[in-house]
Amino acid sequence: MSSSPQPTSAAQATSRAPGGGGNGMALLVIASCQLMVVLDITIVNIALPHIQSALDFSTTSLSWVVNAYTLTFGGLLLLGGRTGDILGRRRMFIVGVLLFAVASLLGGLAQNSGELLAARALQGVGGAIASPTALSLVSTTFPEGPERNRAFGVFAAVSAGGGAIGLLAGGMIVEWLNWRWVLFVNVPIGVLIALAAPRWIRESERHPGHFDIVGALTSTLGMVLLVYGFIRAAQEGWRDALTLASFAGAVVVLAAFILIERGSVQPITPLHMFADRNRAGSYGMMLSLAAAIFGMFFFLTLFVQDVLNFSPLRAGLAFLPVSAVIAVGAGLASRFLPRFGPKPFLVVGALLAAGGLAWLTLTDVHSTYAGSILGPILVFSLGMGMEFVSLTLMALSNVSVQETGAASGLLNATQQVGGSLGLSILVTTFGTASTNEAHQQIPLFLAQATPAERLRFRRTGQLPGPWSDQVLTHGISAAFVVAAIFAVVAALIAVVVIQVRPSDLERLQGGMGPGPV
Numbered sequence: 001m002s003s004s005p006q007p008t009s010a011a012q013a014t015s016r017a018p019g020g021g022g023n024g025m026a027l028l029v030i031a032s033c034q035l036m037v038v039l040d041i042t043i044v045n046i047a048l049p050h051i052q053s054a055l056d057f058s059t060t061s062l063s064w065v066v067n068a069y070t071l072t073f074g075g076l077l078l079l080g081g082r083t084g085d086i087l088g089r090r091r092m093f094i095v096g097v098l099l100f101a102v103a104s105l106l107g108g109l110a111q112n113s114g115e116l117l118a119a120r121a122l123q124g125v126g127g128a129i130a131s132p133t134a135l136s137l138v139s140t141t142f143p144e145g146p147e148r149n150r151a152f153g154v155f156a157a158v159s160a161g162g163g164a165i166g167l168l169a170g171g172m173i174v175e176w177l178n179w180r181w182v183l184f185v186n187v188p189i190g191v192l193i194a195l196a197a198p199r200w201i202r203e204s205e206r207h208p209g210h211f212d213i214v215g216a217l218t219s220t221l222g223m224v225l226l227v228y229g230f231i232r233a234a235q236e237g238w239r240d241a242l243t244l245a246s247f248a249g250a251v252v253v254l255a256a257f258i259l260i261e262r263g264s265v266q267p268i269t270p271l272h273m274f275a276d277r278n279r280a281g282s283y284g285m286m287l288s289l290a291a292a293i294f295g296m297f298f299f300l301t302l303f304v305q306d307v308l309n310f311s312p313l314r315a316g317l318a319f320l321p322v323s324a325v326i327a328v329g330a331g332l333a334s335r336f337l338p339r340f341g342p343k344p345f346l347v348v349g350a351l352l353a354a355g356g357l358a359w360l361t362l363t364d365v366h367s368t369y370a371g372s373i374l375g376p377i378l379v380f381s382l383g384m385g386m387e388f389v390s391l392t393l394m395a396l397s398n399v400s401v402q403e404t405g406a407a408s409g410l411l412n413a414t415q416q417v418g419g420s421l422g423l424s425i426l427v428t429t430f431g432t433a434s435t436n437e438a439h440q441q442i443p444l445f446l447a448q449a450t451p452a453e454r455l456r457f458r459r460t461g462q463l464p465g466p467w468s469d470q471v472l473t474h475g476i477s478a479a480f481v482v483a484a485i486f487a488v489v490a491a492l493i494a495v496v497v498i499q500v501r502p503s504d505l506e507r508l509q510g511g512m513g514p515g516p517v
Contacts, residue, residue, distance in 0.1 A: 025200040027151050029148050031158045033097055035085035036189050037127045038162030040069070040104075040240065045297050046170030046316050047179040049305045054179060055113045059434070059472070060234045066298060067227055067420045069119045072124030073131075074416025077407045078268045081132030082177045082211060089133045089140060090203045094194050096130030101190025119183075121255035132409055133447030137201060141308045154372025164323035171316025212268035215260045219269065222254035223417055232298055234431025244417070273410055282394035283414045285346065288490040289387055290415045291422015292353060296360070298423055299430070299476045300373065308369060309471045318369055319516065322381045329385020329389045342390040346494035349390065354487035361481045365469045372389035388492075394498065422486060426479040434475030441467045 044051075044065065053061050084092040100123055107119030138155055173181045186509040229246035236243060261267040274280040297319070304310040304318055333345045356379035363372055395411040 013281065023142060023147070023151075025196070027138075027154060029200055030093075030134045030141070031154055031198045031407055032060050033093065033130050033193050034155060035158045035162050035165070036097075036186055036193070037100065037131050037475070038159050038452050039166040040123065040127070040186065040295070041066075042163045042166030042319075043170035043173070043182045043185075044069075045301050046167060046312055047174050047182045048301055050174055051116070055110070057113055058235070059475075060231055060431045061113070063231060063298065063423050064113075066294065066423060067121060067126045068120035068422045069127070070416045071227065072121045072220060073127045074124075074420065075223060075411045076125055076128035076216055077132060077413045077416065079211065079213070079216035080128035080130075081131060081136065081268075081409050082268065084133035084136055086211070088203050089136050090197060093133040093137060093201070094197050096128070096133060097127050097193045097485070098126075100126030100130055101194070102126075104183045104190070106185035108180040108187075119148045133413075140219060140431070152380030162231070164320055167316040167319045167323075170318075171311070172314035174312035176201055176313075193437070207332075210266055212261075212264050214268060215257060215264060215268040218253050218257040220259060222250050222257055223421065225250035225253060227420055227424040230421075230428045232426040237431040269410065269413075273407060275352055278394050278500055279407070280495050282391045283411065284493045284497070285350065285387070285490040286391055286395075286411060286414045287418035288422070288486045289350065289353060289384065289391075290418035290489075291425065292357060292483045292486045293380075293384060294419035294423045295426040295479060295486075296377070297355065299479055300360075300377070301428070303363065303473065303476055304369065304373070307365060307473055308367075310369075316342050318373070321374065321378055325378050325381035326385040326388070328371045329382040329387075330389045331385075333389040337389070341495060341500055342393050342513055343494065343500055344497050345386040345390040346394070346498055349383040350487050350491035350494055352459075353380050353387070354383075354484050354491060356380025356383065357480050357489055361477050361484065363473060363477055365473050365479070367473075369517050372497035381488075394500070402463050420481075426482055430475040430479040433478035434471050437474040438471045441470055466502050 048062060048065060051057065051065060058063070080092070080096065103119050105121065105125055107116055110116035110119055135155065138148065138151045167184075170182050173179075173185065227245050229243055229250060232240060232243040232246060233317075238244075258271070261269050261271050275282065293508070301315060305312065306317050310318060329349070333342075333349075337345065342379045356376040359376035359379065361372075367373065392411070395407055498515035
């Protein structure tokens with residue numbers, strides 16, 4: 001890594017950035033980082049059934065493979081952006097990328113569940129540093145105007161398309177190699193990005209300030225305790241002492257977090273952002289909808305591979321329509337927002353998402369992909385596409401230029417934290433429902449089983465074949481009921497809290513920055 005140049009103004013840094021092909025290479029480096037971070041979520045999702053078998057995860061504890069990453073990523077996202085402002089964005093960009101790559105290597109080498117979860121959490125830390133600094137580098141590398149707008153467009157396209165690429169790449173890697181390579185693949189990419197950054201990206205101006213480390217750590221710890229409480233309840237019950245202690249600890253730590261932020265000169269989470277009812281409503285909607293979409297991907301990934309017996313590659317292909325229809329929904333919302341304003345799209349989008357999830361509750365062991373899965377996920381995806389555009393508009397409205405990054409980062413953090421918390425609640429629902437169903441299936445199995453099958457069951461405690469599929473499917477169906485409720489809550493927030501007219505659109509857009517991606 002080359003030494004950093006002396007601090008300069010943003011304008012000077014931009015003017016001295018490499019021009020022409022140099023800016024193109026800089027954009028390639030920045031976009032590659034964002035692709036690596038975004039892709040990691042879906043590429044690992046496809047591998048979940050294989051990770052479960054290889055490292056002996058239960059279905060409920062398997063959710064930690066997702067949550068360990070998203071909790072640290074969402075909880076430290078605002079702090080990661082602040083490190084770039086204070087220490088230099090290029091420097092922290094490289095640190096985040098290398099940390100992500102090292103964590104990916106450790107995860108791929110993991111020999112047990114604890115090692116993998118620790119590596120996933122470290123990946124989240126790296127992503128929380130790399131992603132916001134990558135977005136900031138677009139502003140400091142490209143001059144204001146068409147060139148910067150094009151760069152933001154590429155960055156947003158990579159962010160939106162990364163999920164689809166991850167699904168397909170995850171399927172190919174798991175099927176042709178093995179699940180460990182969904183993590184190993186980040187290592188050479190990360191190293192190349194870190195080597196290219198000093199050559200093609202100039203260092204940004206450093207700004208004075210301090211790190212709200214206590215605020216970032218208490219918010220993350222509080223959410224970890226809350227998520228752990230729900231997942232522990234699914235495994236050990238609501239009266240378990242550790243379950244109750246986890247919830248109590250979460251309340252205490254999160255209350256301390258609020259007090260810390262209220263007294264901080266430079267809080268990591270500016271609480272005044274919630275004073276605007278439209279912005280607060282958009283954060284609440286994102287919290288609920290993220291819970292729904294995380295749950296849909298998690299449980300359908302298990303269903304299509306464990307019940308429908310799809311190969312990893314076929315499973316990845318099965319989810320590609322989601323990305324395509326989200327793009328359609330986003331295009332429709334963008335086109336008609338000037339005429340109708342964001343509120344109709346917020347309401348209709350949430351209701352479509354709820355309808356798709358309610359349709360998925362009908363899934364059973366006799367379901368097929370074409371007959372029972374494809375239709376619901378298309379309806380759900382159309383609604384989510386409408387939501388993403390409208391929520392971004394509302395979250396970034398009436399925000400000063402100096403606070404655009406904070407508002408954008410808070411929306412992204414809400415998405416990650418909401419997804420983790422929601423998934424833990426859905427896993428708790430799944431665990432309770434599947435346990436109850438197993439108690440009903442065991443007598444039926446024992447009545448029909450051969451002596452060898454009964455002996456195997458006593459040794460493993462696992463129901464075989466169709467009985468196991470029935471238990472899994474019943475639990476998944478119950479989880480979708482709660483996921484649909486999350487989407488209905490989002491629709492209610494849109495109806496009751498959001499107050500904006502089509503005539504307000506120009507004023508709202510005037511306060512927007514580049515938006516979260």
